Amino acid sequence: MSFPIVFKAYRAAVSVLEPAVLGLLYWRRHKGREDRTRLGERQGYPSRQRPKGHLIWVHGASIGETLSLLPIVERMTQRGLTVLVTSGTKTSASLIARRLPPGAIHQFVPLDVPRYTRRFLEHWQPDLALIAESEIWPNTIMALAERDIPLVMVNGRMSDRSYRRWQKMPRIIKGLLDQFALCLAQTAEDAERLARLGAPRVIVTGNIKFDAAPPPADPRMVAHLSGMIAGRPVWLAASTHPGEESVIVAVHRALAKRYPQLLTIIAPRHPHRGPEVSALAGQAGLRAGRRSEGIHPDRATDVYVVDTVGEMGLFYRLSPVVLMGGTLVPVGGHNPIEPAKLGAAILHGPHVHTATEIYEALDRSRGALMVKDSATLARAVNELLSNAALTRDMARKAGEAVQALGGAVDRTMQSVEPFIVQAKLGARR
Structure with a gap:
């Protein structure tokens, strides 16, 4: 040769x-x-x-x-x-x-x-x-x-x-x-x-990612945490990067006036950044708990940082609204297929160049919505948290869009x- x-x-x-x-x-x-x-x-x-x-x-x-x-x-x-x-x-x-x-x-x-x-x-x-x-x-x-x-x-x-x-x-x-x-x-x-x-x-x-099974979760843990957060408005920011968590924390502070029991879950793309994300929330006057320290999201927790590996299946199942990370900063966007398969309404920023096909399909079907900054993100999260029927409809359309691409x-x-x-x-x- x-x-x-x-x-x-x-x-x-x-x-x-x-x-x-x-x-x-x-x-x-x-x-x-x-x-x-x-x-x-x-x-x-x-x-x-x-x-x-x-x-x-x-x-x-x-x-x-x-x-x-x-x-x-x-x-x-x-x-x-x-x-x-x-x-x-x-x-x-x-x-x-x-x-x-x-x-x-x-x-x-x-x-x-x-x-x-x-x-x-x-x-x-x-x-x-x-x-x-x-x-x-x-x-x-x-x-x-x-x-x-x-x-x-x-x-x-x-x-x-x-x-x-x-x-x-x-x-x-x-x-x-x-x-x-x-x-x-x-x-x-x-x-x-x-x-x-x-x-x-x-x-x-x-894209074979459309055919992958959704990530698993222990049903007992799903039931346990569902009970702990029952009655609280919940949203998740998944696979976040530096520059995004500050926006998410700002959105939480803006929405907390209307939703005093609001729980914001942040899962950084790189779990070792857990202490950094937790400190950022603390600096904003919010009470943060880290999953890696064995803390559960009790009533005193404002921001729950998921800095562990292999648990996204659990938290996608707990969160009706999911913001996909890597889209508010020019990373290019992470895969939204898993939350779409697990019944979440999806939000994303403008930077989706590494996964254009799926984001375009989700946006076309109205199973996802693009936001540009903290103000538009706050409005979108507020609308979805206040309108369960709209959230369910978006989640259904997201699931159908992913299934059609299999x-x-x-x-x-x-x-x-x-x-x-x-x-x-x-x-x-």
Whole structure:
């Protein structure tokens, strides 16, 4: 397998810089961003034996991408295949481990260092690799190609920002996309961008996140907390980022005059920011409690900070109104599909460029409403809290909009079926 000189130069440069990469890894461990007990996995050292038989490698970078792959993982394990699921964050690892079906294994993905990648592939020897969305790591892609392991992009996405960036490096991106046996795109726009950048085989299959089951919750905890907050107006700000919590706190203060028992729940995107969010509420004169400290939202709690992992299914079920974070600041918006499936009316800001399709569908169906600032957010929350019929109608329309966009998992499985057959027959491209 021959690669352009620029790829060989990149590989050589990363190899030379391996000590610096290792130093970065240890710095991340010191900051709590890596799992201390599994740091070897980031260097390609396995912490599990490879099961016998055919193995499919499935990778999602973050928690949302990894969870969206679960229906595909389940379909493959039901067919007797072992599935190795990798992700790159502590949050995704702790959550995915609780949801993997029998026959699936989780490991942290190794960093894109030649020795790490080689070590990883020599141990796991996958028959097929499925990589979600827009993960393009040159050394990993080259290593897969050199071993004739078919590589498929699933739930492929190419944002306008990434597209413009890659257009400045046409030979590099074409050389990388050439190594994909197939690219399965979320939308026609994603497919067109991938094709223009040089992907030789592109199919539109839709967004598999629409088919993911809603996050689970312990019914006993749902009942317990429902009883604690019964009779109180409640709303939730989910997956928030710096700059958004101050707006949410201001909205709470504005609405508290009309709703003295108002409970505002804030779930920061990164749970380690819990103390920061709690302090922000305290500075505004509000009584805040943090979930990670074992505090429950009693009658004295104004703002409840959910700084734990894997509990969004619980709080989506408790909150009839949900503001999606990452939309009031230019992050691009987080996935609103889960609250839509769990019966919430959805609010969002103007910054939704990473999930345009779903937000447009929700807005069109009137299952979601865009707000621009604290004033419009306060008006929207006030209207929904004061009008239960309107809230229920929005929630119903949001659920219907999400359901209408389903079917991507079936189309994805149909598209990768030839590669699964090849894997079972022991043949490679």
